[in-house]
Amino acid sequence: MQIPSAYQDGMVHARRIDPALTETYLRHTMIGDPLADAVMAAFRDVPAPVQRDWMHRGMDGGPMAVADAPAAWRDFLAETERVPDWFDPGFTGPGCRAFHGNSEMLIAAFVGAVLVEGFSTLISKSFSITGRLVDQGVRRLKQNNRHISEIFLPGGLDRHGDGWKMSVRIRLMHARLRVLLATAEEWDTPAWGVPLSSAHIAFATAAFSGGLLDRARKLGVEPTEDERRSFMMIWRYSGHLMGVAPELQAVDEAAAMRLFRLGMAAEPPPDLEAILLANGLINSAPVVAGITDAGQRRKLVRLIYSVSRSMIGDQLADALNYPPARNFGALAALRLRNRADRVLRRHVPAWDRRRRAFQFAQMIDLSFSDGAGNDYRMPAHLHAEKDRPS
Template sequence: MVSTAGGGGHYTQMPSLYVDGYNKAKAVDPVLADAYIRNTLVGDPAADAAMASLADFTQAESHRLIEAGMNGDEETLRKAPDALRAFFREIDRPPPFEYDPEKAAVGARAFYKYSDLFFVGLVLDSLVTGLSEDLAKAFYITGRTAGNLRRVKQNTRQLVEITLPGGMDRQGDGWKLTVRIRMIHAQVRQMLLDSDEWDVPREGLPLHMAHMALASTGFSAILLDSARKLGVPLTEEESEGFMHIWHYVTWLLGVPEELLYRTEKEALEVRKIARLCERPPGEMAAEVAHGYIGTVPELLGVTKPAKQKRLFNALYRTSRALMGNELADTLDFPKQSTVGALAFVRAQRKAKILYSKIMPGARSHDFNNFAGMLQRSVYDDTGISYRMPDAIKDTASTPW
């Protein structure tokens, strides 16, 4: 086995589950394969230490201190543990590259205009196809499989906030939500390590940085690809602008330089090597995938059983068309023909645009798109919650 370096405690050997995959990946790109495997034993030292320092605080106390750090409330933050203050000092530094809001805005405007199709791509493709069996295990253990409604709303809200003007400024909600996700990952990572359900020598660290890079490619490059399949006519400038946003987001999530992609092509290279290194999806990934799709009727307000049945048939058919039959079969999706599935989605959208143009008093389709996206992203009545999970099982945790 190949020796690895990095924040993996006393574990320095390649996790045994990755040996076969690594041998395949190194034949394709040995440098990137080595980087991916190294990061299976890398957590997030700054965030891990920050969350560990809050272990003896109540959820309400932690919320108050984290909120102070997010809002730059130095007076309140002085009462926080050193590790939490150090974490905020680290992420307050500017990124080691120039973030161009004007470039990002070009990609953001395309996202606003076609947000309905981006949402379809998110739930039916990018969230689902990014699941390896071992990445899915974290969700499986915590119980965040079936009924993932809140998580889908959280993912949707992050997409909305990071693309809004000023969203990735230091005081922007996109910036804050991204850092919140990073802190949740650190909290869950520690709870999984403290459980008897994770074997580091075999599996690597839970929610390791290689998995963070893999997941991020789904929200960026794969989401762009899904949108194109669904009929979004993205220009090169729009695609580059969207990837520019995710370059910054991925850095802010703690992904190290050697896995930090800048372009769509680089992201797809990371994903290709990840797919070779990782075990293919299995039962746990399938359960998580079905959980995602199971949230859509509630998100869309479809409650009648007959309508739900027709909707699920359309959702699985569209998802299968986006990801291909091989992966859909692996995830145990219903077997059905996908001929015309994506064309039907495109035709429906054109019909809605036409309706909005010819009906007196109808709002524009673009407005309804983004308004719908905002509605699907609301999961708290007030502001951003900085509560953290306080139990490994989602059902046992205080609401967060």
């Protein structure tokens, strides 16, 4: 088995967690997404407007609506429309309620821990080379927020729901970026593996599901057993739609955390690109939140750094060049506030309704204000600054 050289040191530590899963993870660092990659190959010489037309019609009407498109696109749609037997649409309710009832803290954990931890890995290379986070960080963060919001809306993962469409769109976008990165001078396949590899997509999904629940728990979020199981099922299905290989799909929270810890152990230490992306992400959060006052932005950034350090640990925070911790009680105060809020909501239904309404409105502001929709335009250039809508 060919193993990218960057993983040679980390795989020793990963094997201590789960030897068999480590072998699977390492093997998938050299695999992309055969089904989606075949679509991009079939679209290679097709004019962009025709590609977008096929995508729009196929995403709305399925394979029967694109009889004039390549077989690879119709096959992709047919396979994507198959619903795995483990997904129960009737059981999405608890997960949706848990997310939208705690979206404030879940998004805080997502930005302050999960995304930071993800960008501390070689995943950062794809975003750094293309500039699709450095140059467009605020927009990308809003799109991430929107994707999460959509999959946790009732019916969002139905065949014609926006959560379903956004998950599949992300998969196609990854496939297109793989094409651009694979031939780029900057990309080092022997060292890093395949761009946006199957391993990294699975790792990210494990982080967004089990990792997010774990980090949010540190903020005082305590979903019920049914809510956690439903939350995990929703993310597993979204990951399935994004192309996560069946052998790397986390069946429950424990499996997701095992893959997450294994991936963090296998990946090399953060390099300069990872440091820039992680810190850029935190500094863009106040902009996404709509805070315009410079002093208030700095205050929020200091708080995010403090809480983030508490969630990800001093070792990773120091490796990412975080500023020294100054507010040692920030996480404890936040956790206490959230637990008090939970008790109040449990005993005062009117307060619970008010908090849910506030968080939902806040989530809309954080996710939808850039006007982005399900646009199926694929990047024409590797670097974001050269890639402007035609």
